[in-house]
Amino acid sequence: xxxxxxxxxxxxxxxxxxxxxxxxxxxxxxxxxxxxxxxxxxxxxxxxxxxxxxxxxxxxxxxxxxxxxxxxxxxxxxxxxxxxxxxxxxxxxxxxxxxxxxxxxxxxxxxxxxxxxxxxxxxxxxxxxxxxxxxxxxxxxxxxxxxxxxxxxxxxxxxxxxxxxxxxxxxxxxxxxxxxxxxxxxxxxxxxxxxxxxxxxxxxxxxxxxxxxxxxxxxxxxxxxxxxxxxxxxxxxxxxxxxxxxxxxxxxxxxxxxxxxxxxxxxxxxxxxxxxxxxxxxxxxxxxxxxxxxxxxxxxxxxxxxxxxxxxxxxxxxxxxxxxxxxxxxxxxxxxxxxxxxxxxxxxxxxxxxxxxxxxxx
Ligand code: NAP
Ligand code: ZN
Ligand code: ZN
Numbered sequence: 001x002x003x004x005x006x007x008x009x010x011x012x013x014x015x016x017x018x019x020x021x022x023x024x025x026x027x028x029x030x031x032x033x034x035x036x037x038x039x040x041x042x043x044x045x046x047x048x049x050x051x052x053x054x055x056x057x058x059x060x061x062x063x064x065x066x067x068x069x070x071x072x073x074x075x076x077x078x079x080x081x082x083x084x085x086x087x088x089x090x091x092x093x094x095x096x097x098x099x100x101x102x103x104x105x106x107x108x109x110x111x112x113x114x115x116x117x118x119x120x121x122x123x124x125x126x127x128x129x130x131x132x133x134x135x136x137x138x139x140x141x142x143x144x145x146x147x148x149x150x151x152x153x154x155x156x157x158x159x160x161x162x163x164x165x166x167x168x169x170x171x172x173x174x175x176x177x178x179x180x181x182x183x184x185x186x187x188x189x190x191x192x193x194x195x196x197x198x199x200x201x202x203x204x205x206x207x208x209x210x211x212x213x214x215x216x217x218x219x220x221x222x223x224x225x226x227x228x229x230x231x232x233x234x235x236x237x238x239x240x241x242x243x244x245x246x247x248x249x250x251x252x253x254x255x256x257x258x259x260x261x262x263x264x265x266x267x268x269x270x271x272x273x274x275x276x277x278x279x280x281x282x283x284x285x286x287x288x289x290x291x292x293x294x295x296x297x298x299x300x301x302x303x304x305x306x307x308x309x310x311x312x313x314x315x316x317x318x319x320x321x322x323x324x325x326x327x328x329x330x331x332x333x334x335x336x337x338x339x340x341x342x343x344x345x346x347x348x349x350x351x352x353x354x355x356x357x358x359x360x361x362x
Contacts, residue, residue, distance in 0.1 A: 002114065005351065008108070008194075011175060014186045015041060016040075016041045017038035017039060017040055017041060018038065018039050018040075018041055018048075018149065018151075019036065019037075019038060019217075020036070020037050020038060020039045020143075020147055020148060020149055021034070021035075021036055021148045021362055022034075022035050022036075022076045022143060022146050022147030022148070022149060022152070022362070023032075023035060023076065023146045023147075023336055023339060023362075024037075024038065024073075024074040024075055024076045024143075024146075025064045025073065025074065025075045025077075026073055026074050026253075028065055028066040028073070028294040029064065029065050029066075030064075030318070031226060032064070032077075032146070032339050032340055035074055035076060037074075037076070037143060037147075039143070039149065039151050040140075040149055040151055041148065041151070042087055042088060042089040042092075043089050043153075044089040044090045044091040044092075045089055045153050045154055045155070046088070046089045046091060046092070046094055046151050046152065046153055046154070047085055047087075047088050047089070047093050047095050047101065047151070047152055047153075047154050047157050048085070048086050048087040048088070048149060048150075048151045049081070049083040049084065049085055049086065049101055049103065049147055049149060049150050049151075049152065049157070050083050050084050050086045050149050051081055051082075051083040051147060051148060051149060051150060051359045052082055052083045052084065052146065052166055052167075052358075052359055052360070053081075053082045053166055053167045053169075053170040053333075053356050053357065053358060053359060054078040054080055054081050054082075054144075054145035054146055054170060054356065054357045055078075055080025055170040055171040055173065055174065055175065055201075055329070055331075055354055055355070055356050056077075056078075056080075056334075056339070056342055056343075056346070056354065056355040056357065057077075057079065057080060057171075057174050057175065057201060058200065058201060058202075058262045058346060058358065059079070059174070059285070060077035060078065060079075060144075060343075061343055061346060062132055062262075062285065062287075063075060063077055064077060064343070065133070066276075067287050067353075068285070068287070070133065071133050072133045072134075072141050075132065075133055076132055076143035076144050076145075076146055076147055076148040077132055077133075077144050077145075077146055078122065078131070078144035078145025078147070078357075079103070079104055079105040079130075079131040079132060079145060079174050080104070080145065080170045080171050080172075080173040080174045080175070080356075081088065081102070081103040081104070081131070081142055081144075081145035081150060081170065081173060082101070082102050082160055082166045082167075082169055082170040082173070083100075083101060083102075083104060083149075083150075083359075084098060084099065084100055084101070085097050085098060085099040086149065088154075093154070093156045094154050094157070094159075095154055095157060096258065099159070100159075100160045100161070100162050100166065101143050101156040101157050101158060101159065101160055102157070102160045102169070102170070102172075102173050102319065103131060103145065103150060103152050103156065103157060103158070103173065103238075104131070104173035104177060104263040104309065104315055105122075105130060105131055105174055106121055106122065106128050106129065106130065106131060106156055106176055106308050106309070106312075107127065107129050107130070107131050107136075107142060107152050107153065107156050108128065108129035108153055108156060109121040109124035109126065109127070109128040109138060110124050110125070110126025110127060110128075110135065111126075111155075112126065113125040113126045115311075115334040117199070118311075119312060119313035119314065120311040121156075121311045121312055122307065122308045122309045122310060122311055123311075124149060129142060130142060130150055131144050132143065132144030132145075133198075133204070141278060146336065146339070147359075147362070148359060148362050155312065156175070156312060158312070158315055158316050158319055159316065159319070160319060161319070161320075161323040162338055164322065164323060164326070165328065165334050167331055167356045167358065168328035168329050168330075168331050168356075169319075169322070169328055169329075170329070170331075170356050171201060171205070171329035171331065171354040171356065172205070172318065172319060172322055172328070172329060173315070174309065175201040175202045175204075175205045175308035175329060175354060176205050176209075176318055176319075176322065176329070177207035177309055177314065177315045177318050178202055178205075178283050178307070178308075178310065179196075179202050179203075179205045179209055179258060179260070179283065179308050180205075180209050180310065180318040180321070181307055181309065181314055181318075182258060182281045182283065182305075182307035182312035183206070183209050183210055183213060183256075183258065184314070186256055186279055186281065188210055188213050188215050188256055189213055189214050189215065190213075190214030190215065191214075192214075192215040192216070192255045192256060193213075193215070193216045193218070193244060193253060193254050193255050193256075193257070193275075194210045194215040194217050194254065194255065194256045194257075194258070195217075195218045195219075195220050195236070195250075195254045195258070195270075195273065195303070196210060196217060196218070196219050196220070196258050196259040196260065196286075197220045197241075197257055197258065197259040197261055197270060198220075198221065198222075198259070198261040198262070198284060199219050199221050199223065199226045199229070199230055199353070200260060200262070200349070200351060200353060201329075201351065201354040202260035202283060202284070203219070203258075203353075204229075204233050204330060204353035204354075205329060206258050206260060207219060207230065207235050208233055208234055208236050208327050209327070210258070210323075211233075211234030211235070211236075211326055212234070212309050212327060214236070215256075216221070216234055216236050217234060217235045217237070218235060218236065218237040218238065218239060218250075218253075218254070218272070219235045219237070219238045219239070220239050220241050220250075220257075220273075221238065221239070221240060221241065222240070222241055222242055222349075223240075223349065224240045226238075228352050229352065229353075233330070237331070237358075240362045241269070247269065247273075250273045251272055251273060251274075252273070252275050252276070252300075253273055253274075253275065254273050254274055254275060254278055255274075255275055255278050255279075256273060256278060256279050256280075256281070257270055257273065257278070257279075257280040257281070258280075258281055258283065259280060259281065259282045259283065259284055260283055260284045261284040262284050262285070262286060263286055264286045264287075264288045264290075265286070267280070267282075267290050267292055267304065268292060268293070268296050271292070271296045271297065271302055271304065272296070274300070274302050275300075276300040276301060276302075276303045277300070277302070277303075278300075278302055278303070279302070279303040279305060279307045280302070280303070280304050280305070281303075281306065281307050282304070282305070282306045282307075283306070283307055283308075292304065329353065329354045329356075330352060330353045330354065331353075331354045331355070331356045332351070332352060332354070332355055332356070333355075333357075333358050334355050334356070334357055334358070335357075335358065335359075335361040336357050336359070336361045336362050337361065339357065342355045
């Protein structure tokens with residue numbers, strides 16, 4: 001899914017580089033440490049962005065540990081980036097210095113395959129370029145947003161409103177679009193009974209969007225102490241998935257389940273909570289494969305599907321929707337020196353509900 005290859009294509013080359021400061025993991029599972037590197041100076045279609053805030057996604061942790069076998073070290077994580085444009089290339093039309101902008105999980109794609117033509121760059125068949133641990137078309141490795149600046153082609157830069165607090169906007173660039181996109185694709189609206197499985201970074205945004213779209217929202221959680229938060233975030237109901245009685249009561253209840261869980265769990269238990277013709281969509285990416293008997297789908301025509309982030313047009317739509325509906329992430333802003341303890345807390349499920357790095361602390 002994320003497989004990419006360094007490609008030799010006809011590409012514009014940068015004429016120089018800019019010294020850049022960041023934090024990187026030098027090898028699998030090592031702590032992040034300060035890391036100096038070079039980024040290209042803007043090419044004609046590039047935007048250079050001074051990074052103000054960067055969210056901390058559970059995928060950053062999967063990458064640092066090489067959970068998915070595709071990490072490139074040194075690895076500078078970060079794909080929930082918000083900042084100000086500091087410089088633009090000669091041909092840039094959409095942005096000017098001083099604009100507030102965002103960058104999510106992708107910084108390029110083939111741009112010619114059917115998915116790219118449809119604005120679904122996340123499903124690019126020619127090979128998209130991840131914001132970090134990816135290869136640019138000129139073969140250079142990408143470094144992410146735990147850094148003071150980034151240079152990105154204008155087509156992969158999003159407009160961000162100044163009306164919302166920017167530290168709370170940063171997580172929309174991954175956690176936001178990853179939950180918005182499937183809820184939109186499966187046309188969630190009033191009358192639907194929706195479950196959000198796992199109340200973390202993705203899950204808390206899923207609750208906000210599903211409630212904004214008019215659905216009845218239930219949070220399914222392993223953490224009984226999150227009930228009050230779930231209701232504050234907009235959930236109507238809350239169930240503890242370790243409690244057999246509560247699980248039994250939800251049999252055949254939901255039209256739609258959005259599964260955001262990062263750790264191994266029993267998909268079959270949740271499939272049993274779907275109504276006839278209901279759909280469960282995985283966005284969480286545990287490493288281990290799951291065993292799902294066909295019986296659990298065939299009887300009652302249930303669907304199990306997946307969804308990956310969102311394309312550029314839909315990411316802009318989501319940011320605009322958040323501006324007009326005053327939706328942002330619930331965040332704890334951290335100093336970049338505390339990033340390793342933030343990961344420890346994320347592993348202990350002690351995040352409410354997204355860490356965001358204040359990049360002025362770099
Ligand atoms: P997170 O903030 O750590 O939240 C994950 C939540 O999963 C936790 O808050 C917890 O919620 C629940 N959980 C943890 N361990 C569990 C267990 N053993 N059994 C059941 N539930 C458990 O992580 P995140 O940043 O939201 O990311 C979640 C997953 O989505 C990660 O695997 C990440 O890589 C993936 N992701 C996918 C995409 C995509 O495009 N598909 C994009 C971004 C991230 P409760 O306390 O409520 O149980
Ligand atoms: Zn992410
Ligand atoms: Zn493509």
